[in-house]
Amino acid sequence: MKLTDEEFLRIVGYIKNNYGIDLSKKRLLIEGRLNFTVTDNGYSCYNDYLDDIFKESSGAAYNHFISKLTTNHTYFMRESAHFDFLVNTVLPEIESTVKDRDVRIWSAGCSFGNEPYNLAMCIDEYFGERKAKWDLKILATDISSKALLSAKNGVFKAEDLNDIPKHWLTKYFIKLPDNQYKICDTIRKEVVFKYFNLMDEFSHKKPFDLILCRNVMIYFDTPTRETLIKKFYDATKQGGYFFIGHAESITKNTGFKVIKPAIYKK
Numbered sequence: 001m002k003l004t005d006e007e008f009l010r011i012v013g014y015i016k017n018n019y020g021i022d023l024s025k026k027r028l029l030i031e032g033r034l035n036f037t038v039t040d041n042g043y044s045c046y047n048d049y050l051d052d053i054f055k056e057s058s059g060a061a062y063n064h065f066i067s068k069l070t071t072n073h074t075y076f077m078r079e080s081a082h083f084d085f086l087v088n089t090v091l092p093e094i095e096s097t098v099k100d101r102d103v104r105i106w107s108a109g110c111s112f113g114n115e116p117y118n119l120a121m122c123i124d125e126y127f128g129e130r131k132a133k134w135d136l137k138i139l140a141t142d143i144s145s146k147a148l149l150s151a152k153n154g155v156f157k158a159e160d161l162n163d164i165p166k167h168w169l170t171k172y173f174i175k176l177p178d179n180q181y182k183i184c185d186t187i188r189k190e191v192v193f194k195y196f197n198l199m200d201e202f203s204h205k206k207p208f209d210l211i212l213c214r215n216v217m218i219y220f221d222t223p224t225r226e227t228l229i230k231k232f233y234d235a236t237k238q239g240g241y242f243f244i245g246h247a248e249s250i251t252k253n254t255g256f257k258v259i260k261p262a263i264y265k266k
């Protein structure tokens with residue numbers, strides 16, 4: 001079913017105003033992703049569908065709509081330079097400077113959980129038995145309820161794990177039937193998954209030692225990105241780090257110091 005101009009602008013405006021995502025050049029993507037949902041549910045036009053789902057913005061149909069319009073592509077060891085830097089620089093710095101041994105990391109826009117689980121595995125490898133003396137928590141947030149549900153479940157296909165170090169397969173995963181692997185409990189309990197819209201005010205109690213917002217801001221326009229980076233800056237601990245995707249950039253004068261491509265320090 002084709003979108004009318006009015007329906008297209010309605011969706012683009014709604015998603016931009018509420019979630020920051022710019023879909024103004026994505027007409028075919030919107031049609032492709034919503035077409036079946038709209039027709040399968042018996043609607044004869046997108047407007048009637050939108051009228052219904054907007055009536056209950058916490059309902060399952062609304063969540064499905066948001067999940068459909070987000071792009072959740074992710075994989076383990078993505079932009080692995082970040083994980084090398086974490087292990088070689090960030091964690092040794094944390095170990096020598098964080099006296100209360102209370103460490104907060106945020107994976108903002110975590111999708112299916114590959115990124116925060118990957119962080120938890122690197123941290124576990126780095127600290128080994130010393131980890132027992134640390135309170136290390138990874139907050140992982142997204143707006144896609146579908147991605148969050150899958151992330152909490154922590155089950156991945158064998159082919160998703162091709163790029164991780166081979167010994168992690170037995171160290172951090174439990175083999176299931178059908179060539180699937182489940183994240184082990186030790187790693188699972190280090191990550192707290194939550195719904196959080198980055199357009200909302202941040203009200204986290206403690207500043208973060210490290211924030212990752214990788215491959216999320218590419219979907220936002222420049223003013224939205226700048227406002228968000230300011231919020232990330234305020235939420236980062238003095239001396240803490242901020243990682244973005246290597247295809248992304250942040251403007252000068254954010255307060256962050258550039259350390260390496262896609263790595264910033266407060």
Ligand SMILES: C[S@@+](CC[C@H](N)C(=O)[O-])C[C@H]1O[C@@H](n2cnc3c(N)ncnc32)[C@H](O)[C@@H]1O
Pocket residue numbers: 018019020021070071072073074075078108109110111112115141142143144147196197198199213214215216219245
């Ligand atoms: C392409 S994925 C990136 C996943 C991971 N960070 C990585 O680099 O592999 C982008 C994620 O950002 C999420 N996202 C988009 N807009 C958001 C918003 N306003 N608040 C929170 N998450 C958002 C999407 O739902 C999607 O899961």
